[in-house]
Amino acid sequence: xxxxxxxxxxxxxxxxxxxxxxxxxxxxxxxxxxxxxxxxxxxxxxxxxxxxxxxxxxxxxxxxxxxxxxxxxxxxxxxxxxxxxxxxxxxxxxxxxxxxxxxxxxxxxxxxxxxxxxxxxxxxxxxxxxxxxxxxxxxxxxxxxxxxxxxxxxxxxxxxxxxxxxxxxxxxxxxxxxxxxxxxxxxxxxxxxxxxxxxxxxxxxxxxxxxxxxxxxxxxxxxxxxxxxxxxxxxxxxxxxxxxxxxxxxxxxx
Ligand SMILES: NC(=O)c1ccc[n+]([C@@H]2O[C@H](COP(=O)([O-])OP(=O)(O)OC[C@H]3O[C@@H](n4cnc5c(N)ncnc54)[C@H](OP(=O)(O)O)[C@@H]3O)[C@@H](O)[C@H]2O)c1
Numbered sequence: 001x002x003x004x005x006x007x008x009x010x011x012x013x014x015x016x017x018x019x020x021x022x023x024x025x026x027x028x029x030x031x032x033x034x035x036x037x038x039x040x041x042x043x044x045x046x047x048x049x050x051x052x053x054x055x056x057x058x059x060x061x062x063x064x065x066x067x068x069x070x071x072x073x074x075x076x077x078x079x080x081x082x083x084x085x086x087x088x089x090x091x092x093x094x095x096x097x098x099x100x101x102x103x104x105x106x107x108x109x110x111x112x113x114x115x116x117x118x119x120x121x122x123x124x125x126x127x128x129x130x131x132x133x134x135x136x137x138x139x140x141x142x143x144x145x146x147x148x149x150x151x152x153x154x155x156x157x158x159x160x161x162x163x164x165x166x167x168x169x170x171x172x173x174x175x176x177x178x179x180x181x182x183x184x185x186x187x188x189x190x191x192x193x194x195x196x197x198x199x200x201x202x203x204x205x206x207x208x209x210x211x212x213x214x215x216x217x218x219x220x221x222x223x224x225x226x227x228x229x230x231x232x233x234x235x236x237x238x239x240x241x242x243x244x245x246x247x248x249x250x251x252x253x254x
Contacts, residue, residue: 002235003139006031009082010234011075013065013122014092016043018197019147022223023089024058025051026231033057035078038092039064057082065092066113071121075129085129086137087234090119090169091147095199097211100160108161115165119146119172127180134184141184141238145230146173150193150248158211166191170244177243186241188233193248196220218251 010027014020016038028034028051036044041062048058059081063070079085093115096107123144130142151159152166170189177187194215200208226247233242 002232003237004031005087005235008032008086008133008137008139009035009078009084010087010089011035011037011078011085011122011126012089012091013037013074013118015047016040018199019192019195019223019226020089020091021047022227023091023230026224026227027087027089027234028054028056028058030231030235031056032087033059033082035059035061035074035082037061037063037065037074065118065122066110068117068121071118072125075122075125079129084133084137085126085142086133086139087143087145088122088126088130089145089147089230090122091145092118093147093165093199094202095151095162096203096207097158097162098203098207099158103161111161111165115162116168116172119169123172123176127176127185130185131180131183139238141186143234144176144185144187145233146187146189147226148173148189148191150191150246150252150254152189152191153246154254156214156254173244177241181241184238186233186236188242189244190226190229190233191244191246192221192226193252194218194220195223195226197223214254215252218249221247221249 010032012024015024015036044060051058134142148169149166155163173189
C-alpha cells in the first residue's frame with residue numbers, strides 16, 4: 001500500500017543535480033511541497049519552475065549545507081514558508097577519491113564538512129519539526145532519509161576518507177533511529193552503488209580514471225532508480241519502517 005504525500009513538506013539537500021534532483025521531482029509528483037537546497041541557484045530555480053509548472057509547490061534555498069548556520073537556516077526557511085516539515089532527505093555530498101598517503105587534506109575537510117557535518121546539522125535542526133509533524137499528521141509518521149553509499153559498507157583503497165564519511169552516515173542513521181523511532185520518526189539510510197551523476201566530475205579526470213577503474217564498463221544506476229527507493233521508503237504506512245537499502249547496479253560485483 002502506498003500513501004501519497006499530499007499536504008506534507010519535504011526538504012531535499014543537494015537538489016541541484018543527480019539523486020537529489022530526481023528525488024525532489026518524485027516527492028513533488030507524490031504531492032509534497034518541496035524545499036530545494038544546494039549552492040547552485042540557477043539549477044534549483046530551473047527545477048522549481050518545472051515542479052511549479054506541473055502544479056506543485058517548490059522553494060529554492062541557496063545554501064552551503066556544510067555550514068551550521070546555513071543548514072539551520074534552510075530548515076527554518078522551509079518551515080517558515082510551508083508551516084511544517086515531514087520529510088528530510090540528507091543527500092548533498094561530495095566524493096573526492098585518492099589515497100591517504102600524500103593526499104590533499106583540504107579535500108578531506110570538504111568531504112567531512114558536507115558528507116558528515118552537513119547531515120548532522122540539518123538533522124539536528126529538523127528533528128524537532130519532524131517529531132511535531134509525526135505527532136500531528138494524519139499519516140502519524142515523519143521521515144529522515146540519509147544517502148550513504150556502498151562506500152559506507154565496504155572500504156577500499158583510494159576511498160578511505162569518503163568511506164569514513166559514508167560509514168559515519170550509516171552509524172548516525174542507526175543511532176538516531178533508536179533515539180526517535182518510538183515517536184514515529186523513521187530514520188532510513190540508502191546505500192547506492194554507482195549512479196550516473198555529476199559526482200565524479202568534481203575530481204581531476206586522471207584521479208577519477210584511476211579510482212573509478214574497478215567500475216569501468218558497467219551500466220550504472222540512474223538517479224531515478226534511487227529516487228524510486230526514497231519515494232518507496234517515505235510512502236509506506238506509518239507502521240512500516242524501511243531502515244536500510246543497499247542497491248547496486250546489477251553488473252557491480254563490489
Ligand atoms: N553517484 C554515485 O555513484 C553515488 C553512489 C553512492 C552514493 N552517492 C551519494 O549520493 C549523494 C548525491 O550525489 P549525486 O551522485 O547525485 O552527485 P551530484 O550530482 O554531484 O550531486 C551532489 C549534490 O550535492 C550538492 N552539494 C555538494 N556540496 C554541497 C554543499 N556544501 N552544500 C550544499 N549542497 C552541496 C550539490 O549541489 P551544489 O553543487 O549546487 O551545491 C549537488 O546537488 C551524495 O551524498 C553521494 O555521496 C552517490
